[in-house]
Amino acid sequence: MAKDPVRVLVTGAAGQIGYALVPMIARGVMLGPDQPVILHMLDIPPAAESLNGVKMELVDAAFPLLKGVVATTDVVEACTGVNIAVMVGGFPRKEGMERKDVMSKNVSIYKSQASALEKHAAANCKVLVVANPANTNALILKEFAPSIHEKNISCLTRLDHNRALGQISERLGVQVSDVKNVIIWGNHSSTQYPDVNHATVATPAGEKPVRELVADDAWLNGEFITTVQQRGAAIIKARKLSSALSAASAACDHIRDWVLGTPQGTFVSMGVYSDGSYNVPAGLIYSFPVTCGNGEWKIVQGLAIDEFSRKKLDATAEELSEEKALAYSCLN
Numbered sequence: 001m002a003k004d005p006v007r008v009l010v011t012g013a014a015g016q017i018g019y020a021l022v023p024m025i026a027r028g029v030m031l032g033p034d035q036p037v038i039l040h041m042l043d044i045p046p047a048a049e050s051l052n053g054v055k056m057e058l059v060d061a062a063f064p065l066l067k068g069v070v071a072t073t074d075v076v077e078a079c080t081g082v083n084i085a086v087m088v089g090g091f092p093r094k095e096g097m098e099r100k101d102v103m104s105k106n107v108s109i110y111k112s113q114a115s116a117l118e119k120h121a122a123a124n125c126k127v128l129v130v131a132n133p134a135n136t137n138a139l140i141l142k143e144f145a146p147s148i149h150e151k152n153i154s155c156l157t158r159l160d161h162n163r164a165l166g167q168i169s170e171r172l173g174v175q176v177s178d179v180k181n182v183i184i185w186g187n188h189s190s191t192q193y194p195d196v197n198h199a200t201v202a203t204p205a206g207e208k209p210v211r212e213l214v215a216d217d218a219w220l221n222g223e224f225i226t227t228v229q230q231r232g233a234a235i236i237k238a239r240k241l242s243s244a245l246s247a248a249s250a251a252c253d254h255i256r257d258w259v260l261g262t263p264q265g266t267f268v269s270m271g272v273y274s275d276g277s278y279n280v281p282a283g284l285i286y287s288f289p290v291t292c293g294n295g296e297w298k299i300v301q302g303l304a305i306d307e308f309s310r311k312k313l314d315a316t317a318e319e320l321s322e323e324k325a326l327a328y329s330c331l332n
């Protein structure tokens with residue numbers, strides 16, 4: 001029997017990530033090739049005409065899985081009945097700006113959209129915040145939507161995770177699909193800590209640690225980390241626009257693994273509400289290694305953290321605490 005359609009909200013759908021993301025969702029990349037979807041697309045009035053153009057293209061693409069499209073500038077209409085909310089709408093970083101610069105523009109958006117989701121989304125709606133500052137926007141959304149369970153609010157660090165996999169695969173000349181279990185700890189910002197200490201590569205001789213195969217700790221503890229941390233800025237420099245197709249693809253990976261589960265023995269990175277695991281302060285949205293099953297994520301426990309890593313976990317937590325304080329000061 002055909003499955004009932006799932007309603008997926010994309011905010012900022014007329015923007016560049018939105019334009020890359022909605023066809024992926026309509027093709028089944030996010031929820032699977034047998035899962036019909038109804039797309040809810042929200043943008044602001046100045047983008048209404050462009051949003052309508054995206055809707056026209058979705059009709060023209062004749063996607064078999066796409067059972068309906070709601071394109072609106074009304075946040076209540078957009079949020080009504082949605083099962084999944086991908087929050088891309090916001091003010092993006094421009095060349096030369098730090099993510100902090102875009103904070104005040106975005107926290108007020110996330111405060112008001114939190115209330116709309118809380119009142120109108122389907123029960124158990126899963127929320128993914130993509131818009132920067134992603135962790136702190138997600139935290140604001142959580143604080144102003146107290147009836148949405150904290151387990152259902154997350155932010156995107158899967159792009160950073162995928163970037164780390166990509167760097168390792170390029171360096172070793174192996175397929176990216178053979179590399180797994182990198183970790184992004186902390187903030188989706190330049191303080192994030194891309195950690196390869198638990199990462200492995202599938203080789204004909206079995207799984208081998210990335211550190212052993214790379215055999216260059218100076219690179220792994222130096223250039224590799226800064227390349228992943230700075231990749232967003234490098235893309236902005238090259239394209240004069242921030243990452244879009246890779247961000248859209250990562251958003252699909254994030255939701256797909258959350259809903260359908262991670263493969264046995266594989267973990268991924270998600271920005272989630274800290275419960276104090278790994279001595280990360282509770283009450284921050286922080287990127288952790290997680291496994292997913294039955295529609296729920298779980299932080300991977302018991303990984304050894306060496307002294308080098310500890311400092312990096314703490315530094316990015318510190319930045320998130322500062323961002324949290326700054327966000328609250330913007331709300332006043």
Ligand SMILES: NC(=O)C1=CN([C@@H]2O[C@H](COP(=O)(O)OP(=O)(O)OC[C@H]3O[C@@H](n4cnc5c(N)ncnc54)[C@H](O)[C@@H]3O)[C@@H](O)[C@H]2O)C=CC1
Binds near residue numbers: 011017018133157242
């Ligand atoms: N977490 C991550 O890995 C990544 C996050 N980003 C962030 O994603 C966000 C979107 O990036 P782009 O699509 O490139 O930006 P964009 O500027 O092309 O699109 C943003 C869209 O949001 C809309 N918008 C603005 N305020 C809104 C509101 N209150 N409600 C609904 N829609 C609203 C705009 O009209 C625009 O159409 C930015 O904040 C960017 O920094 C970008 C790449 C990766």
Ligand SMILES: O=C([O-])CC(=O)C(=O)O
Binds near residue numbers: 092093232242
């Ligand atoms: O760097 C930015 O502002 C866009 C972004 O989040 C990324 O590409 O990781």
